Amino acid sequence: MSNILEVQGLNKNYESFSVKDVSFEIPTGYIMGFIGPNGAGKTTTIKSILNMVSYQSGEVKLFGLDSKDNVSQIYEQIGVVMDTPFYADDWTSADVEAAVSPFYTHWDSGKFAGLLSQFSIDKKKKVKELSRGMKVKLMIAVALSHDARLLILDEPTSGLDPVARDELCEMLGDFVTDENRSVLFSTHITADLEKIADYITFILDGRIVFTGSKDSFLESYVLVKGGLEEISAQQKKLVIGLREHVTGFEGMAETGNLGRLPKSLLVEPITLDEIIIYMNKGDKLYE
Amino acid sequence: MNKMLSFVRLDYITVKPYLTLKNLLIFLVVALIMITSSGSSVSAIAMLMVYATLYVSYPFAVGEKNGIDALYVTLSIKRSTVVLGRYLFALTVDVFAGLLAYAFSFVVLTVMQKDFNVLESGVVMLVMLLLYIIIQAVQLPIYFKLGYAKAKLLAYMPFVGLFVITLAVTNLLKDSFSLPQIMSFFGWFAANPLVAVLLGLLILVGIIVISYRTSLRFYNKRDF
Amino acid sequence: MKIIVSNRSGIPIYEQIKAQIKEAIFSGELCEDDLLPSIRQLAKDLKISVITTTRAYSDLEEEGFIVSVQGKGCYVLPQNKEMARENALRKIELGLTDAITAARAGGIVKEEVAEMLNLLYKEDNYE
Numbered sequence: 152m153s154n155i156l157e158v159q160g161l162n163k164n165y166e167s168f169s170v171k172d173v174s175f176e177i178p179t180g181y182i183m184g185f186i187g188p189n190g191a192g193k194t195t196t197i198k199s200i201l202n203m204v205s206y207q208s209g210e211v212k213l214f215g216l217d218s219k220d221n222v223s224q225i226y227e228q229i230g231v232v233m234d235t236p237f238y239a240d241d242w243t244s245a246d247v248e249a250a251v252s253p254f255y256t257h258w259d260s261g262k263f264a265g266l267l268s269q270f271s272i273d274k275k276k277k278v279k280e281l282s283r284g285m286k287v288k289l290m291i292a293v294a295l296s297h298d299a300r301l302l303i304l305d306e307p308t309s310g311l312d313p314v315a316r317d318e319l320c321e322m323l324g325d326f327v328t329d330e331n332r333s334v335l336f337s338t339h340i341t342a343d344l345e346k347i348a349d350y351i352t353f354i355l356d357g358r359i360v361f362t363g364s365k366d367s368f369l370e371s372y373v374l375v376k377g378g379l380e381e382i383s384a385q386q387k388k389l390v391i392g393l394r395e396h397v398t399g400f401e402g403m404a405e406t407g408n409l410g411r412l413p414k415s416l417l418v419e420p421i422t423l424d425e426i427i428i429y430m431n432k433g434d435k436l437y438e
Numbered sequence: 439m440n441k442m443l444s445f446v447r448l449d450y451i452t453v454k455p456y457l458t459l460k461n462l463l464i465f466l467v468v469a470l471i472m473i474t475s476s477g478s479s480v481s482a483i484a485m486l487m488v489y490a491t492l493y494v495s496y497p498f499a500v501g502e503k504n505g506i507d508a509l510y511v512t513l514s515i516k517r518s519t520v521v522l523g524r525y526l527f528a529l530t531v532d533v534f535a536g537l538l539a540y541a542f543s544f545v546v547l548t549v550m551q552k553d554f555n556v557l558e559s560g561v562v563m564l565v566m567l568l569l570y571i572i573i574q575a576v577q578l579p580i581y582f583k584l585g586y587a588k589a590k591l592l593a594y595m596p597f598v599g600l601f602v603i604t605l606a607v608t609n610l611l612k613d614s615f616s617l618p619q620i621m622s623f624f625g626w627f628a629a630n631p632l633v634a635v636l637l638g639l640l641i642l643v644g645i646i647v648i649s650y651r652t653s654l655r656f657y658n659k660r661d662f
Numbered sequence: 663m664k665i666i667v668s669n670r671s672g673i674p675i676y677e678q679i680k681a682q683i684k685e686a687i688f689s690g691e692l693c694e695d696d697l698l699p700s701i702r703q704l705a706k707d708l709k710i711s712v713i714t715t716t717r718a719y720s721d722l723e724e725e726g727f728i729v730s731v732q733g734k735g736c737y738v739l740p741q742n743k744e745m746a747r748e749n750a751l752r753k754i755e756l757g758l759t760d761a762i763t764a765a766r767a768g769g770i771v772k773e774e775v776a777e778m779l780n781l782l783y784k785e786d787n788y789e
Contacts, residue, residue: 181712203511204661223514237509239500241455250451253444254513324706346669349711364713366674420672 153215155179155301155333156200161209163199168357170195173209175352175362177301180330182323184344184365185337186423187354188431193337196354197305201231213301227255230294234306236286240279244272247293255297266292284315291322302326302334308343316340320347341423351423355430365423372426373409376401377416386412392429403429445515445523446530452506453496465489469542474550479543479559483536487570490535494528494574495593498586507662521582521654525646528574536567568642573600575649583656663691667708675710679718687727687738694740698728701736 154176161173170192177183185193198204200211202218211218213225238247244267252258267274270288272281281289287307294302302323308316320343323334336344344351344365352362361368375390378399387393389411390402403421404412469482501507510520540563547553576596580589663686667678686692698704701719705712719736722728730736765775 198508198662201511203508205659222516226512226514229512231512233508235505237505237507237512239452239455239504239506241500242451246451246454250448251509251513253447254441254515320709324709327712328700328702328706330702346709347705347711349713365711366713366717370674 153179154212155214156335157210157212158196158200159210159212161196161199161206161211163195163204163206163209165195168192168195170199170206170357173354173357173359175359177333177335177350179333180327181349182327182334182336182344182347183350183352184341184348184423185335185352185354186339186341186344186427188427189339191354192357193339193354194305195357197303197335197337201229201303223254227257227297228300230291230297230299230302232287232290232294232302232304232307234309236278236290238278238289240277242278243276244274244289244292247278247289251293257298259296259298263292263296266295283310284312287311287315287319291319295326300332302332302336304334304336304338306338307336308338308340316343319343323347339427341427345423353427353430360430368426369421369423371406372403372421373406374401374419374421374425375404375412375416376419377413381413381415392432394432403433441515441519442523442526445510445519446527449497449523449527452500453493456496456500457493466542469539470546473543473546479539479547480562482543483539483559483563483566486535486539487532487566490531491570491574491577493531493535495577495581495586497524497527498581498589502586505662507660511662517657518654521650521657524578524582525650525653528578529571532567532571532574536563539563568638569600571642572645573597575645579649579652579656582653582660585660665704665708667710676714676718676721679704679715680722683718683722684727687741692738694738696738697734698736698738 156177158176159174161170163170168190173192173196175183185196187193195204199206199209200213200218202222214228216225218225238250242250248260248263252260267289270285270292272285272289272292278286278289290307308319311319323336324347326332327334336348338344348365350363351365351368353360353368372391376399379395382390382400387400389408390400390404393400393402403426409418465486469485472481472485473479507520540559543559544556573596576599577589577593580592580595583589584592663683665679665682667675669675671678683692683698692698698719699707701715702712705715708715719728719730723730723736727739727741728736729739761775764770765772
């Protein structure tokens with residue numbers, strides 16, 4: 152099984168923020184969720200992968216090719232969806248098609264038209280007249296109309312209502328029923344990924360904290376809760392992002408450490424959101 | 439080459455919403471007033487060239503507002519294609535404006551049964567064209583470096599600069615050389631028009647090339 | 663065939679899938695040679711990760727419940743019980759054929775062989 156995307160040692164410095172030594176891979180045929188709090192470096196990483204911004208060091212391979220060469224071969228196979236469309240806001244859908252289709256050898260006009268009607272996008276409306284959800288759908292329609300194999304989405308669901316978000320997830324699930332395609336989905340709304348993601352890459356403060364299978368990520372942590380007297384000071388160190396209050400404490404613990412914690416504690420499976428929250432609080436790096 | 443033309447067409451689609459009939463009409467009405475009031479085509483041509491310069495900035499203005507430079511990356515349009523395409527777009531707009539001005543003046547003056555000196559108007563149009571191409575050659579690198587929003591004010595500098603330079607040069611010449619010397623200098627060029635034209639073209643091409651390479655250098659460094 | 667998974671039950675999703683498929687096989691709802699939904703289609707329908715469905719199916723294959731055919735999908739295998747039964751029947755047939763040959767060679771009639779069979783069952787309490 153080959154990798155559709157490989158990032159190795161990516162470093163990008165801004166004045167006040169850096170993305171350091173970012174490495175991860177996405178195998179062909181799977182969905183990777185790229186998660187982290189706002190400002191953690193998700194967009195910077197994606198823009199570096201796409202060569203929209205320059206970076207100090209690192210290697211990016213797409214479809215097995217170096218991202219700095221074979222440029223058109225690579226971009227033809229990538230569909231990009233950002234949180235705001237980069238189309239002129241006075242364009243209609245017809246203008247969008249006229250603008251982008253000459254640059255794709257496999258542009259499917261019929262498919263585009265079909266998707267527009269499936270998404271109920273009025274062809275005559277200008278981009279600026281579309282609702283937020285419609286704008287995202289328009290970008291997806293474009294991304295799906297040139298035979299892309301890799302969809303890269305950067306925060307597409309922020310600002311969308313649950314119905315629209317669910318529709319988007321459905322579409323992505325559909326997209327990878329073809330095992331030659333993959334999705335890189337960056338978001339800080341992890342509920343979307345909880346279910347459909349196969350792999351997770353977690354970035355915090357510009358560094359990768361975890362990258363690997365979502366199931367093993369979720370299985371390696373648990374939520375623990377208990378009374379303040381139940382737990383010793385020594386054991387407290389095992390609780391990540393410990394929150395103490397008058398009525399008790401809660402936090403996250405590594406599943407492997409459960410043996411060293413009191414059996415009386417309440418132990419629950421953890422969600423992606425909670426991992427991010429407790430990790431952020433504890434600011435511990437996954438070793 | 440194909441990609442280049444597709445890009446120029448993309449630029450056109452980008453500014454299309456602003457090339458309205460209303461704009462064109464306002465354009466022609468003002469030109470009409472100028473021609474009828476002065477009885478010559480010179481001011482009309484000059485005014486149209488100013489308009490052309492304005493339009494040359496439109497792809498930058500509209501594009502930047504929408505982050506279209508990121509779109510260019512996803513369409514695998516090389517940065518050099520973007521820069522070259524903009525220069526091509528500018529040239530196209532300039533030539534089109536020049537010809538339109540010439541033709542329009544011809545029609546108006548003929549209808550008014552006034553004198554239309556084909557050669558003189560032609561020379562004026564060419565000189566104006568060259569002048570504004572040079573102005574744009576200074577403006578374009580500014581747009582590429584700073585982006586439209588920050589460059590807006592700075593982009594008027596070439597006009598101001600030109601004005602200042604013209605003033606300074608004429609004053610300088612007046613003080614350092616006598617009139618006959620200046621006249622004989624220009625007279626030489628008038629007597630050898632071919633050399634004059636060749637020299638002028640060389641300088642023009644030189645300016646454009648320097649401008650292009652500077653723009654490319656600036657644009658290559660930008661992050662979107 | 664019904665496969666329904668719960669995100670909140672605390673049981674890993676791949677275990678839930680395995681349990682429900684096994685249930686369907688044992689109850690006869692799924693028969694030998696039935697084609698299961700593809701790994702990817704199931705993941706999409708249940709809105710879960712492809713890795714999860716892959717794990718469920720490969721566990722089931724290892725345990726002998728299903729078999730995956732390249733390019734076609736996963737098929738239900740006949741149940742283990744049935745396989746064991748068929749195995750036993752084959753072994754009995756072989757054994758009996760041997761016994762009959764020996765009986766003929768030794769001039770021993772069928773009734774005697776049948777009596778020996780009964781005795782042997784009683785002795786070893788196989789009955």
